[in-house]
Amino acid sequence: MPLPSGPRLVALFLPDLPLQRVLRGREAAGAARDRARSPLAIEREGRIIACDAEARARGVRPGEALAQGHAACADLEVVAVDEAEDRAALEGLAEALLALAPAVEVASPDALLLDASAAHLLGPRGEGEAALADAAVALAAGLGLRARAAVANGRAPARALARHGRGPGAGEGTLALGVLPLGALELPAPLEARLLALGLSRVGELARFPPETLAHRLGAPGLAAWRLSHGDDPSPLVPYTPERLPEERLELEAPLESSEPLLFGLKRLSDRLAARLAGRGLGATRLALTLRLDPHGVERVAIALALPTAAASRWLLVLRERLGSLRLPGAVVGATLAVAEAATAPVEQLALDERPQQLAALETVLTRLAARLGEEALFAAEPVDRHRPEGAYRTAAFGRKKEGAVKGRRRTPTSTSEPSALSVAAPEATRSRRAATSTSTATPTAAARPTRLLAHPEPLLALGEGGRLTAVRAMGRTLRVLELSPAERLAGEWWAEPFDRDYHRARVEGLGDCWIFRDAADGRLWLHGFFD
Amino acid sequence: MAASASEIIEGLRLEIRRLERKPSIAAVRPVPSGRAAIDALLPGGGFPRGALAELCGGPASGKTAVALAALAAAMGERGLGAFVDGRGELYPPAAAALGVDLDRLLVVRPAAGPGEPWPGLWAAEALLGSGAFEAVAVDVPVEGARGRAPGGAAVDAMLRRVRAAAEKGGSVGLWLARPEGPRIPAAVRLELAAGDRVQRGSGREAIHAA
Numbered sequence: 241m242p243l244p245s246g247p248r249l250v251a252l253f254l255p256d257l258p259l260q261r262v263l264r265g266r267e268a269a270g271a272a273r274d275r276a277r278s279p280l281a282i283e284r285e286g287r288i289i290a291c292d293a294e295a296r297a298r299g300v301r302p303g304e305a306l307a308q309g310h311a312a313c314a315d316l317e318v319v320a321v322d323e324a325e326d327r328a329a330l331e332g333l334a335e336a337l338l339a340l341a342p343a344v345e346v347a348s349p350d351a352l353l354l355d356a357s358a359a360h361l362l363g364p365r366g367e368g369e370a371a372l373a374d375a376a377v378a379l380a381a382g383l384g385l386r387a388r389a390a391v392a393n394g395r396a397p398a399r400a401l402a403r404h405g406r407g408p409g410a411g412e413g414t415l416a417l418g419v420l421p422l423g424a425l426e427l428p429a430p431l432e433a434r435l436l437a438l439g440l441s442r443v444g445e446l447a448r449f450p451p452e453t454l455a456h457r458l459g460a461p462g463l464a465a466w467r468l469s470h471g472d473d474p475s476p477l478v479p480y481t482p483e484r485l486p487e488e489r490l491e492l493e494a495p496l497e498s499s500e501p502l503l504f505g506l507k508r509l510s511d512r513l514a515a516r517l518a519g520r521g522l523g524a525t526r527l528a529l530t531l532r533l534d535p536h537g538v539e540r541v542a543i544a545l546a547l548p549t550a551a552a553s554r555w556l557l558v559l560r561e562r563l564g565s566l567r568l569p570g571a572v573v574g575a576t577l578a579v580a581e582a583a584t585a586p587v588e589q590l591a592l593d594e595r596p597q598q599l600a601a602l603e604t605v606l607t608r609l610a611a612r613l614g615e616e617a618l619f620a621a622e623p624v625d626r627h628r629p630e631g632a633y634r635t636a637a638f639g640r641k642k643e644g645a646v647k648g649r650r651r652t653p654t655s656t657s658e659p660s661a662l663s664v665a666a667p668e669a670t671r672s673r674r675a676a677t678s679t680s681t682a683t684p685t686a687a688a689r690p691t692r693l694l695a696h697p698e699p700l701l702a703l704g705e706g707g708r709l710t711a712v713r714a715m716g717r718t719l720r721v722l723e724l725s726p727a728e729r730l731a732g733e734w735w736a737e738p739f740d741r742d743y744h745r746a747r748v749e750g751l752g753d754c755w756i757f758r759d760a761a762d763g764r765l766w767l768h769g770f771f772d
Numbered sequence: 773m774a775a776s777a778s779e780i781i782e783g784l785r786l787e788i789r790r791l792e793r794k795p796s797i798a799a800v801r802p803v804p805s806g807r808a809a810i811d812a813l814l815p816g817g818g819f820p821r822g823a824l825a826e827l828c829g830g831p832a833s834g835k836t837a838v839a840l841a842a843l844a845a846a847m848g849e850r851g852l853g854a855f856v857d858g859r860g861e862l863y864p865p866a867a868a869a870l871g872v873d874l875d876r877l878l879v880v881r882p883a884a885g886p887g888e889p890w891p892g893l894w895a896a897e898a899l900l901g902s903g904a905f906e907a908v909a910v911d912v913p914v915e916g917a918r919g920r921a922p923g924g925a926a927v928d929a930m931l932r933r934v935r936a937a938a939e940k941g942g943s944v945g946l947w948l949a950r951p952e953g954p955r956i957p958a959a960v961r962l963e964l965a966a967g968d969r970v971q972r973g974s975g976r977e978a979i980h981a982a
Contacts, residue, residue, distance in 0.1 A: 378777075511779075518778070553782050598904050600785060602852065605902035606878075613882050613891055621864030621874045633864045638878045691836040691870075693863040752832025752966030769863060772829075772836035 246394025251402035268508035394473025418444025487578030495571030523548030523585030690769030806841030829964035844871035846907035858892030858912035901937035915953035
């Protein structure tokens with residue numbers, strides 16, 4: 241008797257996958273909540289291949305012709321099988337299962353094979369494999385697919401045991417396989433027919449048949465079948481490798497005009513997408529939501545996330561915000577949620593000094609704000625070594641410190657201080673006095689900068705006596721200047737947009753401490769900020 | 773569909789977060805304003821956590837400097853602060869000069885139209901309610917705001933939501949107000965005027981303390 245030589249595998253079988261997929265799509269679309277469903281059957285080439293419990297109760301049976309199904313159940317709803325979609329659903333589950341096993345094979349049309357060679361890490365041999373099988377079934381259930389699992393050596397034996405309901409507790413190898421029908425080995429149809437003609441209807445009967453006789457009568461395929469009947473399948477696992485970032489689609493049976501039912505469906509899509517992404521150890525940084533509208537047209541929504549994450553709950557926060565602010569020209573009839581960009585998801589570690597709950601709260605609120613206000617509305621200011629006050633800082637992404645940033649305020653080497661009050665004389669006179677006093681150089685202190693800077697300086701009309709500024713006219717009023725600091729000259733950037741300004745801190749009656757400057761170019765006086 | 777393990781864990785995390793946001797006995801210690809004269813006026817010697825404090829004054833009354841100093845004090849060595857700059861006037865170099873670490877200060881500057889306070893109010897509510905920031909300063913032009921927010925709330929309703937968010941998140945909320953603005957539902961109200969005259973008040977009866 242040959243010893244099983246194939247890889248240790250967990251097989252996951254999804255019974256009636258085409259039917260499950262259709263029902264899952266309708267559940268996500270909220271159809272089950274809204275109205276009673278007709279009995280449902282899936283057909284291929286005029287024959288029913290699967291039907292739901294309601295249809296079965298009404299007498300519909302898989303394998304019979306469509307006409308027979310309709311005769312048994314007049315209101316039977318029939319959906320044509322979509323093998324591409326079924327394959328995509330299977331691949332999506334395989335992607336998510338990568339979180340549990342080092343390799344997963346897609347065994348179309350309705351099974352997956354998981355490499356169980358590392359299952360001993362979950363427990364002693366038997367327990368570890370059973371735990372892996374249970375986890376795989378639970379993960380599939382979380383994604384809306386019912387599955388059953390089996391553990392065995394070799395691909396064909398594992399598949400056969402799972403397909404025929406021989407779970408991890410039912411034993412394995414020749415004993416477990418022996419009770420299965422011959423068809424469980426998925427042999428080529430001509431070979432299976434010849435074996436059946438020999439009176440072999442069960443795997444155990446094939447296993448007991450003399451191998452020499454089989455080899456003599458059926459050649460190498462017969463011998464291979466005999467080895468399979470002993471659970472010996474040395475063929476290697478063919479790992480599935482996802483090639484694209486995942487996306488999930490939702491088809492609605494009736495157009496939706498409000499966001500809440502749509503969010504219900506998007507939650508299902510998000511759960512599936514997140515599980516698939518998590519299986520690959522990735523977190524989304526950008527999502528793309530496409531809403532198909534009734535009667536035509538699409539609305540595309542790009543969603544940027546603050547940090548890579550595969551947590552569907554965090555995506556939903558943003559989706560809720562964005563949907564709440566959307567004004568759609570038509571009702572929604574379908575949606576596609578795709579991961580547009582992903583990065584390696586950071587491993588969350590519970591370090592006491594890192595306050596993980598605060599980090600999670602930060603990530604959530606940054607994501608919500610970015611989604612609602614736009615990323616450009618959030619920033620951390622970064623000092624820049626420029627003399628022009630409005631250019632003395634730049635915006636940077638919050639929480640991402642940039643290399644080469646200037647820390648703190650830098651001194652302005654070209655600034656000078658004039659000893660007297662601001663003159664109301666012409667610019668020429670100002671320049672001549674400036675030349676006479678330019679040896680008095682002072683460095684502005686940090687406190688000399690206003691807390692508020694106007695984006696657009698406001699013009700002031702200077703009023704004075706004896707060459708001294710005594711009042712300004714602003715906002716239709718004449719306001720006395722109570723105190724005036726010496727001038728601080730800020731100038732430069734001759735290579736681009738040159739500027740030359742004399743800044744003063746002025747205490748203005750009714751306004752408080754203001755930052756005003758006289759522009760050397762035209763001699764006009766401007767209000768640039770407040771020491772608020 | 774049964775809740776997956778990840779959903780359960782995420783739910784537990786949210787619950788932990790909610791519990792930890794509640795101000796504990798250690799967390800209710802007020803945050804000093806950074807100015808002894810002002811601290812002497814404030815109940816407990818500082819701005820309360822989990823509440824709004826209104827700093828009311830004209831354009832150059834010194835309220836922003838007080839708010840920035842309080843932000844620096846609340847942020848300490850490792851905490852985060854936020855400034856909702858609804859008027860677009862905050863000058864970060866001055867904040868740095870007042871001791872605020874700019875790397876840990878989130879500036880939110882909503883691109884809103886003139887006199888449009890809604891995005892700023894919404895941002896204030898989100899930031900204060902998140903519990904991620906030690907202190908949040910809010911400078912949003914609510915004076916003269918007309919109409920209602922996109923959700924249908926009027927200014928006073930939005931202000932109450934901001935106050936509730938501060939209570940939920942446990943942060944110090946510093947509201948920069950203009951004298952001509954609407955009533956702010958704050959726990960503490962400081963009236964500042966150019967010339968270092970500070971008044972303390974709560975509700976309609978202001979206590980002149982200068």
